[in-house]
Every structure is written in C-alpha cells, then in structure tokens.
Amino acid sequence: MPQSKAPYSDAAELALAARHEIISMTSVAKASHVASALSVIDVLSVLYTGSANISVSNMDNPDRDIVILSKGHSASALYSVLALQGFFSKDWLAQYCSNDAPLGGHVTSKGVPGVELSTGSLGHGLPYGLGIAMSRKKHGAKGRVFVVMSDGECDEGTTWESAMIANHHNLDNLVVIVDRNKIQSLTFTEDTLKLEPFADKWTAFGWQTETVDGHNYSILAKSLASQKGPKCIIADTTKGKGVDFMENSVLWHYKSPSSDDVTKAFDQLSENY
Amino acid sequence: MRDTFVKTLLEEARRDPNIILITGDLGYGVLDEFAKELPGQFLNSGVNEQAMMGLAAGYASTGKRVFVYSIGNFPTLRCLEQIRNDVCLMNNPVVVVSVGAGYAYGSQGYTHHALEDIAVLRALPNMEVIVPADPLETLELTRFIVSNKKPTYFRLGKSNEPIIHTTAPKIALGAINEISEGSQGTLLFAGSVGTVALAAEKELASKGVSVSVASVPFVSSIDVQYLTKALKKGPVIVIEEHSYRGGLGSAVLEAVNAAELQGSIGLVAADQNNLSQIGDQNFLRNTNGINIEMIVKKFIALQEAQK
Numbered sequence: 001m002p003q004s005k006a007p008y009s010d011a012a013e014l015a016l017a018a019r020h021e022i023i024s025m026t027s028v029a030k031a032s033h034v035a036s037a038l039s040v041i042d043v044l045s046v047l048y049t050g051s052a053n054i055s056v057s058n059m060d061n062p063d064r065d066i067v068i069l070s071k072g073h074s075a076s077a078l079y080s081v082l083a084l085q086g087f088f089s090k091d092w093l094a095q096y097c098s099n100d101a102p103l104g105g106h107v108t109s110k111g112v113p114g115v116e117l118s119t120g121s122l123g124h125g126l127p128y129g130l131g132i133a134m135s136r137k138k139h140g141a142k143g144r145v146f147v148v149m150s151d152g153e154c155d156e157g158t159t160w161e162s163a164m165i166a167n168h169h170n171l172d173n174l175v176v177i178v179d180r181n182k183i184q185s186l187t188f189t190e191d192t193l194k195l196e197p198f199a200d201k202w203t204a205f206g207w208q209t210e211t212v213d214g215h216n217y218s219i220l221a222k223s224l225a226s227q228k229g230p231k232c233i234i235a236d237t238t239k240g241k242g243v244d245f246m247e248n249s250v251l252w253h254y255k256s257p258s259s260d261d262v263t264k265a266f267d268q269l270s271e272n273y
Numbered sequence: 274m275r276d277t278f279v280k281t282l283l284e285e286a287r288r289d290p291n292i293i294l295i296t297g298d299l300g301y302g303v304l305d306e307f308a309k310e311l312p313g314q315f316l317n318s319g320v321n322e323q324a325m326m327g328l329a330a331g332y333a334s335t336g337k338r339v340f341v342y343s344i345g346n347f348p349t350l351r352c353l354e355q356i357r358n359d360v361c362l363m364n365n366p367v368v369v370v371s372v373g374a375g376y377a378y379g380s381q382g383y384t385h386h387a388l389e390d391i392a393v394l395r396a397l398p399n400m401e402v403i404v405p406a407d408p409l410e411t412l413e414l415t416r417f418i419v420s421n422k423k424p425t426y427f428r429l430g431k432s433n434e435p436i437i438h439t440t441a442p443k444i445a446l447g448a449i450n451e452i453s454e455g456s457q458g459t460l461l462f463a464g465s466v467g468t469v470a471l472a473a474e475k476e477l478a479s480k481g482v483s484v485s486v487a488s489v490p491f492v493s494s495i496d497v498q499y500l501t502k503a504l505k506k507g508p509v510i511v512i513e514e515h516s517y518r519g520g521l522g523s524a525v526l527e528a529v530n531a532a533e534l535q536g537s538i539g540l541v542a543a544d545q546n547n548l549s550q551i552g553d554q555n556f557l558r559n560t561n562g563i564n565i566e567m568i569v570k571k572f573i574a575l576q577e578a579q580k
Contacts, residue, residue, distance in 0.1 A: 062335075109363065116334075118362055121354055127324040128359055131331025135293075138313060141335070161324035168319075 007056070007085045008049055011217040014084060015045035016273045019242050021080035021093055023265045027257040029097035031105050035240035035252035036150070037077035039181040042215045043148060043235050044069070044081045047177075051224040052146055056086050059113065063142040066132055068117050070125020071150035071179060072107040078115070079103050087114035123156030125149060126176060130162045133174040144173045146224075152184025155193050160205065166230040167206030175224065176207075176232045179214065181239035183250055202232040209234065215241055243268050274430040274465070275303055275372045277408040281415040282340060283307045286314050292419065293332060297325050297343040300372075304342065326352035329367045330359035338366060338419065345373040345387030349394060349426070356424075361399045366422040369394070370429060374404070374464050375514025375543070376557040377431040383548045386557075387428070391463075392519025394426040395493050404428045404463040404521075406450070406488035407437045413444045414490055421446070430465040437467050437488075447494035455483035458507030458572060463489050463521045466514040466563060473512075473568035484572070492521050495528040504529070504536030508575035510568055514558065517542040537579055539571035 008014035018041050026034040044067075048054065052065040069078045076096065083090045088102070095101035102111055106120030117128050129147040136143060153159065166174050180198070182189050189195050202209040207230045212219045214235025223233050239253075240246030243265040257265060283306060286292035294307055295316045308315045318325040326341060326348065333339040341348050348369050349356070360367045371387060378385035395402045401423055405411040411429065418425050442450040452467070453474060462470040467488055474486045485503065489495070503509050511522040522540035529538065543561040550560060558564060 117331075118358065121358060123323075124327055124355065124359055127327025127355070128331035128334075130324070131328035131333070132335055133331075134316070134328060135332045135335040135337055138316075139335075139337075158321075158324045158327060161319075161321035162328075165318060165321065165324060165328065 011042070011045040011049045011221070012273070014049055014081065015042050015217075016269065017084050018045060018077065018080035019269055020266065021084070022076045023243070023257055023262055025076050025080070025093050025096040027259065027262045028094065029105075030256045031076070031097050032254045032256060033073040033076065034255075034257060035246045035249065036071065036181070037074045038241050038243065038246065039214075039237040039239045040071065040074050040148060040179040041077045041080070042217065042237075042241070043177050043179060043220060044077055046217055046220040046224065047146055048081050048085055051221050053143065056113075065143050066116055066129065066145045068119070068125045068129045068145070068147045069107050070119055070147055071122065071153055072119030073105070075103070075105060075107045078107055082114040088112065122150065122153040123158040126162040127158050130166055130171065130174060133166070133171045134169060137169070137171055137173055144175060146175045146177060148177045148179065150184070151178055151180045151182065151189050151195060151198075152192070154178065154195055163202065163205040163207060171230045172227060174230045175227060176230070178232065178234050179237050180234050181237045183239045183248070183253065185253060187250055199234055202234070206230070207232040211236060242272055274405060274408055274411045274434050275432060277411040278370065278415050278427075278429055279303055279307055281412050283310065285416065285419045286311055289338070289419070290314065291337050293337045293339045295325060295329055295332070295339060295341045297322050297341070297347055299343050299347070322347050322351040323355055326355035326367075327359050330355065330363060330365045333365040333367045334363065338368070338422065340368045340370055342370045342372070345371050345378065345385060346390065349387075349390045353393060356394070357397055360424045361397045364399050364424065366424060368418055368425045368427055370427045372429045372431055374428050374430050375466065376554045379552050379554045379557045382551060388516045388543050388545065389519070390426075390428065391492055391515050391521065392523070395519065395524060399424050400493065401425045401491070402428070402493040403490050404492055405490055406462070406464060406467040407434055409436055409438045409441050410450065410488065410490055413441055417444045428464065434465040435468060437471060442488075447491045447496045449487045449489050449496045449499045451485055451487040453486045455485045456506065457483050458576065459485045459487060459503040459509045460512060460568065461487055461489050461503075461509060461521070461525065462512040463492055464514055466512055466558070469558065469563060469565060470512050470568065473565045476565050476569050477572060480569075482572070482576070489521060492524050495524055497528055497532045500525065500528060501532070501534055504534055508537040508539060508572055508579065510539045510541060510572050512541045512563065512568060514563055515542055516545055537575040539575050541567050541571060
C-alpha cells in the first residue's frame with residue numbers, strides 16, 4: 001500500500017490509496033460491490049480534494065458543499081475517502097461490515113462523520129439532495145449539492161421526477177454525477193432497460209449536461225467547477241476500474257476478492273498507477 | 274379540520290419563518306391564502322409524491338420544519354419508503370399531513386379511502402401518529418406538532434366536522450381527551466368518528482348503561498394509566514374509521530398486552546368486505562360496520578360476558 005499523505009490534496013493519490021482500501025475491506029468483510037466502488041472512486045476523490053467545498057474543518061459551516069452518495073452499495077468507496085481524508089479513523093475500515101461496527105455494507109450516516117444521508121435503496125439521494133438545494137436557494141444559503149448516482153439507479157422514477165423539479169425551480173446549486181459504468185445488477189444497462197440516448201434525456205429535462213471521462217481527474221474537476229442551472233455530469237466509467245479481471249464484469253458486482261485476488265489486484269495497481 | 278389546520282399553520286408560520294408547507298398539487302382553495310401570503314415558505318412540488326417526500330426530508334435536514342400536505346394515501350403509502358428511510362431513519366422532523374381520513378372521500382372510490390394508513394405509518398420507528406377528533410383538537414394539535422420537532426403523521430378529516438369538545442382540550446404527548454364521563458365502561462375513538470361514539474353513548478344511556486367517551490389523538494403513544502382505569506371500570510370499545518388490521522384498536526391491544534392488563538376490549542372498525550362500494554361517508558361507515566348498533570351490540574355482549 002502507498003504511504004498515507006492525509007489529508008490528500010491530489011485526487012490521483014487519494015484515489016490510489018482508496019482503491020487499496022476498497023479491495024482490502026471488501027475482501028476482509030467478504031462483501032459485495034467492489035467493482036461499483038472502483039468505478040466511482042475517481043469521482044469521489046475529485047470531489048473530496050477540492051471540487052466540493054467540504055473538509056473535516058468546515059463540517060459545521062452551513063454554507064459548505066454537500067456530497068450525497070446515492071448509490072449506497074458503493075459504501076466502501078465513500079468510507080475509504082472519508083477515512084483517508086481524516087473524517088474518522090482508518091481503523092473503522094478494517095471492521096467494515098462486522099458485528100456492531102460503525103460502517104455497514106450500505107452507506108450509513110448514523111455516527112459516521114462526513115456522511116450526509118444513509119442510502120442503499122436506489123433513487124433516494126437525488127430527491128433528498130434536491131430538498132437541500134431547494135432550501136438553500138429559497139433561503140439564501142450558499143454551497144452546492146453534489147449527488148453521485150449509479151446509471152442503473154436512473155431506472156427509478158424519482159430520478160426523473162427530481163429532474164423536472166430541479167429544472168422548474170432552476171436549481172443552479174445542484175449537480176448530479178452519474179457513474180455511467182454501463183452495468184447494473186443482473187447485466188448491462190442497455191440490455192436491462194435502455195438509458196440511451198442518456199445525455200439527451202437529461203438535456204431534454206432542462207439540465208446542463210456534460211459527458212466526460214469519469215477516470216480523468218482534471219477533466220472531472222473542470223466539469224465540476226462551473227454550472228448554469230442544474231447540471232448533470234455523465235461520468236463515463238469502467239466498472240472495476242484499475243483491476244483488469246474485475247473490469248466490465250457483472251460477476252464483480254457481487255463477488256468478494258479472495259486473498260489471492262487481493263495480491264493480484266495490488267500488483268496491478270502498482271503497474272497501472 | 275383541514276381549514277383549521279391550514280389557518281393555524283399559517284398563524285404559526287407568520288411567526289416562524291422555518292415553517293415550510295409543501296403540497297403534492299392538492300388543496301385547491303384551501304392553501305391559497307398560505308401560498309399568497311408566504312410564498313417563500315410554500316412549495317407546490319407537482320404530482321410526484323416520492324420525490325416530494327425525499328425533497329421534504331432533505332429540506333427538513335437544513336433546519337426547517339416541513340409540512341407535506343396531500344390526500345389520504347398519496348403522502349403516505351405512495352412514498353412509504355421515502356418516509357421510512359429519509360424521514361424516520363434520518364430522524365428529519367417532517368410532518369406528513371393527510372386529508373380525507375377513512376371514508377371522507379367516500380363517493381370518490383377506494384383509491385381515495387384512507388383505511389390502512391395508520392397501520393402502516395404506526396409501524397415506522399421514530400414516527401408519531403396523531404389523529405384529531407374535531408376542529409378544536411386540530412387547532413391545539415397543530416400547535417403541539419409545530420413545537421414537537423419530530424417525524425409526525427397528522428391524519429385529518431376533511432371539512433365541516435362538528436366540534437365535539439366543549440372546551441379546548443389540553444394537549445400533552447399521549448394524553449387521552451375524555452369528552453364525557455361514565456361509570457360502566459369506555460368508548461375510545463380516534464378521528465371524526467367520535468360523533469358516532471357519542472351517539473352510541475346516548476343509545477347506551479337510554480338502556481341505562483353509563484359509559485365514558487374519550488378521544489385518543491396520540492395513536493402511537495397510548496396512555497396506559499388511562500387504559501388501566503378504564504378496564505377496571507368495565508368493557509372498552511375502540512372505534513375507528515380504519516381497517517381492523519393495525520389501527521387504533523391494535524395499538525390499544527398492544528398496549529394492554531405490554532402492560533399485562535386484564536379486561537374486555539371490543540373493536541369497531543371497517544369491515545372492508547366490499548372495496549368498490551360507492552357512497553358518502555355516513556353510508557360507508559354504516560355498511561362497513563362502523564355504526565351505533567355495532568358499538569352498542571359489542572358493548573352489551575362484553576358486559577354480559579363479564580357478569
């Protein structure tokens with residue numbers, strides 16, 4: 001594992017450290033969703049190294065930014081980032097999913113510093129974030145709201161209900177980032193329920209929409225830096241990114257890495273990053 | 274009840290800018306004054322109960338006191354998981370307000386009958402379920418809810434419910450409001466169906482039987498001391514405009530069981546034998562077994578059995 005540089009200011013360094021944590025913790029806990037976490041980790045790393053105005057020191061500031069991970073099954077990604085950035089002890093990661101531990105297999109906010117909303121049932125994060133953005137806009141509070149969603153999650157009706165509401169009220173403080181890894185629970189998104197033309201849908205709902213490389217830190221940071229009205233960033237990603245045998249495989253939505261898998265995965269991270 | 278609620282909420286909201294009213298595109302002619310006078314504290318979300326409830330929870334997380342208003346099943350069953358996860362689990366102080374309790378929208382059909390809402394919302398953790406009996410209780414309970422910052426379900430009737438309290442009831446969490454005192458038993462009820470309970474009391478009195486009649490607005494916080502005394506006095510009949518399954522009757526039976534009380538309890542609630550039956554509120558109460566005859570019959574039978 002790379003040496004800790006907490007708190008990280010460089011998204012690439014944070015993402016690499018987090019990838020190690022994600023693979024370790026899902027292996028030790030025999031937990032699912034390692035590939036979902038690896039696909040979204042670059043987005044989260046960019047958000048938590050400056051693109052979102054959020055840090056351990058400004059959590060009590062009502063004008064800070066808010067990040068909601070709506071795809072709650074990627075909990076290991078958010079927990080890794082928060083621990084590496086000093087929101088809570090890294091010891092908690094080692095107890096992931098164990099009895100009476102603070103961190104469970106889906107994102108929980110209770111007693112976990114830095115987590116805004118407990119998620120796990122898809123389609124909840126966007127309406128909730130919409131409510132925070134609406135309140136801030138109506139009552140003059142600053143700070144943006146970033147909701148990180150999965151692409152499969154966009155099957156949920158609340159996504160499009162929320163898209164209409166945000167557009168109608170011109171919520172220029174709300175950003176959706178869709179982790180467009182193109183795989184959902186049972187198979188590929190386009191074989192399950194067609195999302196394409198995906199960007200056109202968001203545009204038609206009145207959102208400023210950009211499709212970007214979801215693993216390119218500078219491009220993500222640039223896209224996150226400005227918005228006109230509600231903004232949807234479609235982060236084009238690879239599920240399982242960084243570990244070739246986990247990439248683009250439905251199997252790794254569920255499979256937990258064995259200790260051999262962990263060794264192989266760490267070797268690949270050394271080669272690839 | 275709905276007019277009293279909105280009028281009282283408007284009075285509170287004038288004083289407290291943190292009070293927010295959200296509607297799911299319902300309340301024609303009822304919410305206009307609020308919307309016009311306090312547009313910064315009002316939102317018509319549109320016809321989208323699930324997003325609306327998540328939105329309300331997020332809004333409440335910013336320190337606002339959010340009331341969500343709609344008809345019967347729409348702000349309750351349609352968005353149940355949003356209430357469960359985003360309101361109750363996160364302990365956000367959203368107040369879900371439904372109008373049209375029971376058969377208040379009788380002729381509009383079963384989609385508009387609210388008959389399972391108490392059961393479902395009462396099952397949720399952190400949720401206070403509150404059912405006013407008349408406009409006086411509605412007024413006092415609205416003020417109570419504003420000051421009691423926790424997830425709440427407020428189940429209102431519709432319009433023109435008669436006032437059944439002679440004076441404004443004193444509201445305290447869990448308190449049962451006795452309307453008349455008798456010596457041989459008790460009729461407990463929740464909601465505007467109290468008029469039926471009071472008519473049954475008269476009928477029993479004509480047969481020489483004296484019973485207390487009391488409103489139980491706090492369905493999820495039953496006053497066990499009151500129950501203990503009531504059960505010592507004689508049979509208790511629980512009357513509600515709701516399914517037999519999981520409503521006030523069930524709440525009372527659970528409280529009796531938990532406190533290991535002894536006594537006779539009868540339930541008068543909706544049969545739901547013909548879901549598609551059309552008719553006004555009184556007609557549907559009658560055909561579904563929520564009527565004076567049923568209350569009197571059940572009370573006398575329990576009284577006979579106790580002898």
